[in-house]
Amino acid sequence: MSLGSVQLAEPGVLSLAGILDYRSGPDLRKQGAALIASSKAEALVLDCTAVEQSSSVGLSLLLGFIRDAQAVGKHCAIRGMPHGMREIAEVYGLDDILALQ
Amino acid sequence: MSVDNAYAVELKGVTFKRGSRSIFNNVDIRIPKGKVTGIMGPSGCGKTTLLRLMGAQLRPASGEVWVAGQNLPTLSRSDLFDARKQMGVLFQSGALFTDLDVFENVAFPLRVHTRLSEEMIRDIVLMKLQAVGLRGAIELMPDELSGGMKRRVALARAIALDPQILMYDEPFVGQDPIAMGVLVRLIRLLNDALGITSIVVSHDLAETASIADYIYVVGDGQVLGQGTPAELMDSDNPRIRQFMKGDPDGPVPFHFPAPDYRADLLGKR
Numbered sequence: 365m366s367l368g369s370v371q372l373a374e375p376g377v378l379s380l381a382g383i384l385d386y387r388s389g390p391d392l393r394k395q396g397a398a399l400i401a402s403s404k405a406e407a408l409v410l411d412c413t414a415v416e417q418s419s420s421v422g423l424s425l426l427l428g429f430i431r432d433a434q435a436v437g438k439h440c441a442i443r444g445m446p447h448g449m450r451e452i453a454e455v456y457g458l459d460d461i462l463a464l465q
Numbered sequence: 466m467s468v469d470n471a472y473a474v475e476l477k478g479v480t481f482k483r484g485s486r487s488i489f490n491n492v493d494i495r496i497p498k499g500k501v502t503g504i505m506g507p508s509g510c511g512k513t514t515l516l517r518l519m520g521a522q523l524r525p526a527s528g529e530v531w532v533a534g535q536n537l538p539t540l541s542r543s544d545l546f547d548a549r550k551q552m553g554v555l556f557q558s559g560a561l562f563t564d565l566d567v568f569e570n571v572a573f574p575l576r577v578h579t580r581l582s583e584e585m586i587r588d589i590v591l592m593k594l595q596a597v598g599l600r601g602a603i604e605l606m607p608d609e610l611s612g613g614m615k616r617r618v619a620l621a622r623a624i625a626l627d628p629q630i631l632m633y634d635e636p637f638v639g640q641d642p643i644a645m646g647v648l649v650r651l652i653r654l655l656n657d658a659l660g661i662t663s664i665v666v667s668h669d670l671a672e673t674a675s676i677a678d679y680i681y682v683v684g685d686g687q688v689l690g691q692g693t694p695a696e697l698m699d700s701d702n703p704r705i706r707q708f709m710k711g712d713p714d715g716p717v718p719f720h721f722p723a724p725d726y727r728a729d730l731l732g733k734r
Contacts, residue, residue: 419627424588
């Protein structure tokens, strides 16, 4: 297991990785917001493929990043959400909001 | 050391006393990870005490209480504080803060135990309340809620920190049939979807048997029996049978010990 991280893996793709929890969440929120603000791409993809473990905090991060993108008029999509994270999202009624496929 | 990580909680040889009275005597209990385990027994048999031992709110006279690889009675105060973050408790009373609204009640553990921003706290509180069907009640005060709603707000608060272990202390007491059905569904849903280990202390047989994967029956300071609900229903042990079938008389007598009735009525006083 690794600590959580967030980075712009490629233009317009914000990659979340590792463990998204109460310890890593506050810093990841700030880092992600700064990266989104710095991105010149017209759209934003939140790539969760490398997420190893997520609590509710991971879902809050996604919501926060979607709000950041909306605030600057960028379309935002989520990809690669692991099964466990998807199940948690469903319990909290976020499947439609996060447009889980 | 805890020998088997298939178990979320292990009590090994636990003895607990109040004064000179032994409440539990050399009890072994193993709670499997990711399952719903019921702890059942007659009122006053010490079920809640058992829950408090698992949460390290009480310290055993002897024995070990292993949770997530740590023997709780040996932990320092700060380590215990950290260990408790993995445990959520739904108290029998609900124990909501009466001077805080629903939102602040659920936000409370997030404010105390994390350094999340207000934005993230709001997201998480809304998620938890959505899960229990009470997102629309965020501005209500506890005294504006029904008993069932209070229990659900308390459940939202108990899962605020995404605990690995969720303990329910008599969750069905005083609930109407609808509220009871809602709770049964929520306990199972949260357990299965969030991968939580659930421990349900209850004397409500039908509800607990309907959701528990495994049940311990306790009484007389010991474990009287254990097994799946079906195994316990078929138990040959008369004490287990009496409890599972709700027979008024049996090894646990209907009558409190008393002098001979005839002598009491007709004999010399």
